[in-house]
Amino acid sequence: MAGETAYDAEQIQVLEGLQAVRKRPAMYIGSVDGRGLHHLVHEVVDNSIDEAMAGFCKKIHVTLNPDGSVTIADDGRGIPVDVHPKYGVPAVELVLSRMHSGGKFERKLYRVSGGLHGVGLSVVNGLSEWLEVRVHRDGREKRMRFERGTKASELEDLGPAEGTGTIVTFRPDAQVFETIEFDYDILAGRLRELAFLNAGLEIIIVDKARGRGDVFRFDGGISEYVKWINRAKTPLHPDPITFSKQSNSTLVEVAMQYHDGYNESIFTFVNNIDTVEGGTHLVGFKAGLARTFNNYAKEHKYLKQGESLEGDDVREGLTAILSVKIPEPQFEGQTKMKLGNSEVKGIVESAVYEKLTEFFLETPKVAETCIGKAVLASQAREAARKARELTRRKGLLEGFNLPGKLADCQERDPAKAEMFIVEGASAGGSAKQARRREFQAVLPLRGKILNVEKARLDQMLKNEEIRTLITAIGGGIGDEFNLSKVRYHRVVTAADADVDGQHITTLLLTLFFRYMRPLIDAGYAYIAQPPLYKIKRGKEIFYAYTEKQRQDLAAQLGEKGVTYQRYKGLGEMNAEELWETTLDPDRRVLKQVTIEDAAGADALFAVLMGEAVEPRRQYIQEHAKEVMNLDI
Ligand code: 0RA
Numbered sequence: 016m017a018g019e020t021a022y023d024a025e026q027i028q029v030l031e032g033l034q035a036v037r038k039r040p041a042m043y044i045g046s047v048d049g050r051g052l053h054h055l056v057h058e059v060v061d062n063s064i065d066e067a068m069a070g071f072c073k074k075i076h077v078t079l080n081p082d083g084s085v086t087i088a089d090d091g092r093g094i095p096v097d098v099h100p101k102y103g104v105p106a107v108e109l110v111l112s113r114m115h116s117g118g119k120f121e122r123k124l125y126r127v128s129g130g131l132h133g134v135g136l137s138v139v140n141g142l143s144e145w146l147e148v149r150v151h152r153d154g155r156e157k158r159m160r161f162e163r164g165t166k167a168s169e170l171e172d173l174g175p176a177e178g179t180g181t182i183v184t185f186r187p188d189a190q191v192f193e194t195i196e197f198d199y200d201i202l203a204g205r206l207r208e209l210a211f212l213n214a215g216l217e218i219i220i221v222d223k224a225r226g227r228g229d230v231f232r233f234d235g236g237i238s239e240y241v242k243w244i245n246r247a248k249t250p251l252h253p254d255p256i257t258f259s260k261q262s263n264s265t266l267v268e269v270a271m272q273y274h275d276g277y278n279e280s281i282f283t284f285v286n287n288i289d290t291v292e293g294g295t296h297l298v299g300f301k302a303g304l305a306r307t308f309n310n311y312a313k314e315h316k317y318l319k320q321g322e323s324l325e326g327d328d329v330r331e332g333l334t335a336i337l338s339v340k341i342p343e344p345q346f347e348g349q350t351k352m353k354l355g356n357s358e359v360k361g362i363v364e365s366a367v368y369e370k371l372t373e374f375f376l377e378t379p380k381v382a383e384t385c386i387g388k389a390v391l392a393s394q395a396r397e398a399a400r401k402a403r404e405l406t407r408r409k410g411l412l413e414g415f416n417l418p419g420k421l422a423d424c425q426e427r428d429p430a431k432a433e434m435f436i437v438e439g440a441s442a443g444g445s446a447k448q449a450r451r452r453e454f455q456a457v458l459p460l461r462g463k464i465l466n467v468e469k470a471r472l473d474q475m476l477k478n479e480e481i482r483t484l485i486t487a488i489g490g491g492i493g494d495e496f497n498l499s500k501v502r503y504h505r506v507v508t509a510a511d512a513d514v515d516g517q518h519i520t521t522l523l524l525t526l527f528f529r530y531m532r533p534l535i536d537a538g539y540a541y542i543a544q545p546p547l548y549k550i551k552r553g554k555e556i557f558y559a560y561t562e563k564q565r566q567d568l569a570a571q572l573g574e575k576g577v578t579y580q581r582y583k584g585l586g587e588m589n590a591e592e593l594w595e596t597t598l599d600p601d602r603r604v605l606k607q608v609t610i611e612d613a614a615g616a617d618a619l620f621a622v623l624m625g626e627a628v629e630p631r632r633q634y635i636q637e638h639a640k641e642v643m644n645l646d647i
Pocket of ligand 1: 093
């Protein structure tokens with residue numbers, strides 16, 4: 016009797032737990048848009064990755080099923096199915112219906128958990144129309160099913176089975192999510208990343224409805240990852256430098272390679288989680304790198320007495336992956352993607368110093384290449400500083416002399432002011448007519464801006480379009496960028512909805528990403544989303560911003576007397592249309608640029624504009640339809 020009471024109480028608690036998840040899904044998975052939807056898959060996959068990190072799982076198979084459900088199968092140990100002594104239900108039922116199955120299930124040293132992940136399988140269950148789990152364990156196959164988080168069948172035995180593993184299939188709940196359609200590229204992107212981070216692990220993704228699939232397996236791990244990131248660049252040494260060090264329960268792994276470009280790309284991970292905001296591990300890495308370079312450079316007479324290399328110098332043209340595994344990561348920051356554990360800084364710094372010094376001593380040729388690059392960078396920095404001083408003296412970056420092309424607004428409070436960067440002279444003209452000059456500025460851009468991938472700061476500043484942009488925005492550039500001087504809190508890129516337009520947007524995002532990052536972090540960068548179609552029925556006018564909207568409208572309006580006009584560019588709209596669709600704050604659609612968008616643009620940019628021909632050819636082939644008109 017006492018046991019039964021405990022069980023009932025437990026059941027009530029469970030139901031209340033999952034009820035809370037369904038009531039406030041965003042609290043658990045961040046949002047109910049596409050991003051939140053994909054978190055469901057990531058959450059299950061992370062559990063399989065935990066098995067891989069613990070050494071039990073070699074293969075993960077993700078399948079997008081034609082009915083909209085997704086299956087994640089792994090060959091790990093399988094979720095335990097034995098009846099829990101205290102609660103009297105199978106462990107697998109607890110894992111899927113209790114918010115935090117804690118304590119008893121602390122199963123390994125490192126766990127993927129943090130950021131928005133790590134919320135638990137029960138959250139996935141609670142937000143699914145239905146979920147089925149199959150477990151292979153102890154020679155048997157067992158199955159259990161849930162509907163909207165509620166048990167729909169008891170754990171049943173399906174008979175003998177070989178091996179071990181877990182197969183989770185779920186269909187996201189359309190009552191919860193704005194969309195329940197998975198984006199293959201988003202899933203494949205994260206799965207590729209996980210395969211790089213876990214050398215030898217095989218991850219397969221298959222989209223059954225569309226007949227697509229990929230197999231990711233990288234026996235070279237993060238070293239292959241660095242090569243892949245640098246595939247469009249010209250590396251200065253053939254193989255990435257790799258090293259790792261285990262101290263107590265902390266594992267530090269590094270792969271790094273210099274290329275002939277100027278930008279640093281350091282990607283950091285903690286227990287397979289992308290720490291976008293960096294943290295103590297990154298601080299330690301940078302410190303270790305600078306110490307190693309300066310020591311080696313001084314001892315081998317690359318530097319004169321009193322000279323030293325700065326952090327920026329030793330990271331110019333560096334692509335690196337820093338992956339650490341620690342038992343209890345503390346995540347901080349706005350997005351919970353910054354590592355806070357203070358002890359990690361010293362551990363990483365001394366690991367880098369020790370192992371990289373060792374590598375340099377054993378491989379002096381590569382050492383010379385790397386140090387030589389840093390010494391050059393230090394000289395270029397000095398030159399750039401002089402160039403900057405020159406431009407500053409001319410008042411170019413300070414916004415005294417606003418560019419003539421800018422049609423500024425009257426508003427002086429940046430929080431209320433907007434600037435539209437418009438592609439092409441004709442669209443620029445319409446935009447100037449259409450805007451509300453009280454708070455909207457317009458800056459027409461002529462054609463494409465400079466290819467910043469190949470240019471250094473001092474060269475960039477010689478470019479007219481770039482200077483115009485910098486002056487109009489007002490915050491300066493690079494390390495000295497000053498957010499409080501930015502003249503508009505909405506800097507909106509408004510390019511055509513065609514390939515050239517996409518290209519310009521990519522260029523601008525790249526400029527922002529590399530030289531005005533605080534602008535993105537502050538949420539001041541936007542992309543206008545002009546409509547794709549104008550639809551007329553008699554005197555009525557409708558605009559469709561997506562293909563789906565057009566289809567919905569077509570269905571709604573019927574066929575009689577309805578005409579469609581597909582917009583190829585902003586220049587095709589007259590001032591009134593431009594106002595109604597793209598400028599009017601009440602009706603327009605603006606997309607706020609995220610750091611991921613910008614980083615993605617940056618990577619795409621490197622492929623499209625970088626020097627290496629093969630990856631570019633490959634990219635163009637893969638995306639032939641999209642880039643047909645792109646003159647690169
Ligand atoms: C709890 C305990 C153990 C494994 C798991 C959960 C587990 C969960 C998932 C979810 C997807 N795949 C999974 N694989 C394993 C440890 C089991 C043991 O000690 O044998």
